[in-house]
Amino acid sequence: MKVIHRIAELRGALAELGGAGSSGAGVAALVPTMGNLHAGHLSLVAQARRSAAPVVATVFVNRLQFAPNEDFDSYPRTLAGDCALLREAGCDIVFAPSEAELYPEPQGYTVHAPTALGDILEGHFRPGFFVGVCTVVLKLFNVVQPRVAVFGKKDYQQLMVIRNMVRQLALPLEVQAGETSRADDGLALSSRNGYLTPAERAEAPALAQALQQLASQLRAGATDLAALESAAMDGLRQRGWAPDYLAVRRQSDLGPPQAGDARVVLAAARLGATRLIDNIEV
Numbered sequence: 679m680k681v682i683h684r685i686a687e688l689r690g691a692l693a694e695l696g697g698a699g700s701s702g703a704g705v706a707a708l709v710p711t712m713g714n715l716h717a718g719h720l721s722l723v724a725q726a727r728r729s730a731a732p733v734v735a736t737v738f739v740n741r742l743q744f745a746p747n748e749d750f751d752s753y754p755r756t757l758a759g760d761c762a763l764l765r766e767a768g769c770d771i772v773f774a775p776s777e778a779e780l781y782p783e784p785q786g787y788t789v790h791a792p793t794a795l796g797d798i799l800e801g802h803f804r805p806g807f808f809v810g811v812c813t814v815v816l817k818l819f820n821v822v823q824p825r826v827a828v829f830g831k832k833d834y835q836q837l838m839v840i841r842n843m844v845r846q847l848a849l850p851l852e853v854q855a856g857e858t859s860r861a862d863d864g865l866a867l868s869s870r871n872g873y874l875t876p877a878e879r880a881e882a883p884a885l886a887q888a889l890q891q892l893a894s895q896l897r898a899g900a901t902d903l904a905a906l907e908s909a910a911m912d913g914l915r916q917r918g919w920a921p922d923y924l925a926v927r928r929q930s931d932l933g934p935p936q937a938g939d940a941r942v943v944l945a946a947a948r949l950g951a952t953r954l955i956d957n958i959e960v
Contacts, residue, residue: 679765681772685780685821688734688773692822695732704823704851706771707731710815712739713774714754715763718859718867722828723767725856729826732770736818738780742788743810754872773822780817788813791839795932799944800835800955803922808839815840816847824851832858832866834944834957835932858956860886866956873952882949884917888924889943889958896926896941896960903935914947921947929959 682688696705707726711719719735726733737760744750757774764772789812790796796808819827827844829837841853859867864886865879874882888910895906903926911921924947927933929940941960946953 679761679769679772681761681774683774683776683779685775688771688821691771692734704825705731706734706822706824707826707828708818708822708824709733709735709769709828710818711735711737711760712753712869713737713760714756714869714872715760716859716867716869716871718830718832718856720763720767721859722830722856723764723769725854726826726828727768729854731824731826733768734771734773734822734824735764735769736822737772737774738814738818740810740814741777741781742785742813743807745804745806748804749870754869780814785813789816789843791843795835795839795842798835798932799923799925799927800946803946808836811836812839812843816843819844819849819851826852826854828854828856830856830858831959832868832956834942838932864890866954868954870952870954875950878950878952881917882954884914884919885945885947885949885954885956886958888914889945889956892924892926892943893958893960896943910945919947919949921945922953926960 680691682691692706707729709722709726723733723735737757739753741750761772788809791808791812801808829840831837837855844853863883865883892906892910900906907924910924914921924945926941926943928935929942935941942957943960944957946955
């Protein structure tokens with residue numbers, strides 16, 4: 679496994695692997711990460727390996743997607759440990775650029791998701807988040823030129839935003855979704871779980887449980903979505919959570935669901951100082 683920090687070196691390594699094909703699509707399968715890796719990330723690497731392409735994992739904490747009051751400075755940087763995990767998982771190349779390498783000048787050109795998708799849910803509570811995500815992901819796509827990119831369903835809205843960006847910009851790659859990895863008690867794996875105190879970690883599965891309960895009510899035929907969402911948020915508050923949202927949405931575009939639509943239940947809530955997100959398809 680190669681660990682590469684410079685764009686020029688990465689492009690050289692990719693050229694040795696065969697470069698872009700006649701369709702313009704590259705040879706690699708890309709797994710973008712911000713590092714501090716866990717089993718969920720490694721499951722995405724395993725999925726990328728099944729595409730029969732060399733796997734490139736990126737490790738970069740992207741300042742553009744953090745608001746000034748968020749945890750950019752304290753976000754764990756664990757590159758040595760990440761590389762050990764990626765090597766064991768069969769990754770071929772780790773691209774870990776510095777901020778100066780990926781953003782050698784102020785990033786004046788940015789990518790904005792449509793308001794109807796980018797400014798709801800996560801985009802509402804974290805203004806500018808998807809601008810940062812789309813901008814860095816498009817830049818990584820341009821650097822790596824993958825033919826496959828794998829993103830986890832845990833970040834459901836992010837996955838949808840990136841898929842739509844790829845489609846509308848006619849990028850020659852396939853976006854694959856990886857299933858959410860969970861601990862034995864149901865908590866969705868996340869790099870931010872490490873912020874939880876032992877008592878908070880014991881309480882954290884309540885978020886997935888609230889989603890499961892709401893999903894069960896929907897499967898049983900409940901139709902008053904506003905009442906269901908309100909009750910679920912109240913239940914979390916009573917347990918000491920500070921929920922941002924718990925919402926039932928249409929899977930296809932995260933709009934309000936109509937009868938017969940495939941649905942997804944999404945949640946974001948703070949437990950102590952840690953903000954957790956999760957979702958369940960219904």
